Amino acid sequence: MTAAGHLSILYRGPLSSCDYDCAYCPFAKRRDDPDRLRADRAALERFTTWVAEQDHPISVLFTPWGEGLVRSWYREAMIGLSRLGHVRTVAIQTNLSCRTGWLAEADLGSLALWCTYHPSQVAYDRFLAKCRELDRLGVRHSVGIVGHPDHLDPARRLRADLPEPTYLWVNAEEGRSYTDAEAAEWTAIDPLFGYSRRPHLSAGLPCRTGETVISVNGDGTVRRCHFIPTELGNLYDGSFREALRPRPCPAAACDCHIGYVHLEPLGLYDVFAGGILERVPVRPADFPGSGLLLGTVVGLGDAEGPGDPFPRP
Ligand code: SF4
Ligand code: SF4
Secondary structure: OOOOEEEEEEEEEEEEOOOOOOEEEEOOOOOOHHHHHHHHHHHHHHHHHHHOOOOOOOEEEEEEOOOOOOHHHHHHHHHHHHHOEEEEEEEEEEEOOOHHHHHHHOOOOOOEEEEOOEEEEEEOOHHHHHHHHHHHHOOOOEEEEOOOOOHHHHHHHHHOOOOOOOOOEEOOOOOOOOOOHHHHHHHHHHOOHHHHHOOOOOOOEEEEEOOOOEEEEEOEEEEEEOOOOOOOEOOOOOOHHOOOEEEOOOEEOOOOOOHOEEEHHOHHHHHOOOOOOOOOOHHHHHOOHHHOOOOOOOOHHHHHOOOOOOOOO
């Protein structure tokens, strides 16, 4: 770990169900039976208890297979972890279908949301109203959309309606390749779309996962990231700690933001300083899209030398 001992944890428990029905998702409208829901709740409570017992700074991103915030235990976990002094950030990927009243109980200095807009699943005005509610409450958040051609107009509309400081990210759709003209259209909405457009050739490159970032599942199995199956140990017996060290990526490519944001040569800890897990960049409006379209990422990391990328306000 770093000198400060900060550890970022991507947590994914047994939950694999969602209230939405997106055509591009394997978890669409899946239901978990009561046993699985009970197991998910117990696993999450065990995890939050472990985090509370640690004596070093921690940041957490919940990356459920499905939607977590419709379950009370994810809302409670977000609230509880946000209030812990050593938790720098607690964030979750969400479709924002839940109500927002629970957020009043959280410490908004550390809580953040990674929100995704699914145009086929929710009325535009309803989603926009939720985003405005987050602004009114002072909840740090990013908003994003999958770069499917049918989403181009809704994405443009959303970009126009969201406050300028709110980052609207665009994820390249899995399996889709984009012509330069198409990529330019998406880059006009998300200046950082160039990072998502193509998988990053990561083999042998230094990646912070397995050193200061880990992936944890419901039974506490620790891996370096969600994409590499090799186990590093277990969270709950502490066996993972001796495995933490700098290590190159063993995969050919990394195509998901929650992975490649930690790939050191990309310099994304500077671009997203203070908002790495929730995908909130330092200055979303200032990044040059044209260079990114060409894959020219060198230099973005030079911005302002932001220091601690995981500050606690
Ligand atoms: S909201 Fe997310 S998890 Fe749910 S079906 Fe859509 S893509 Fe899948
Ligand atoms: S680059 Fe991506 S796939 Fe490779 S170790 Fe890092 S997060 Fe995992």
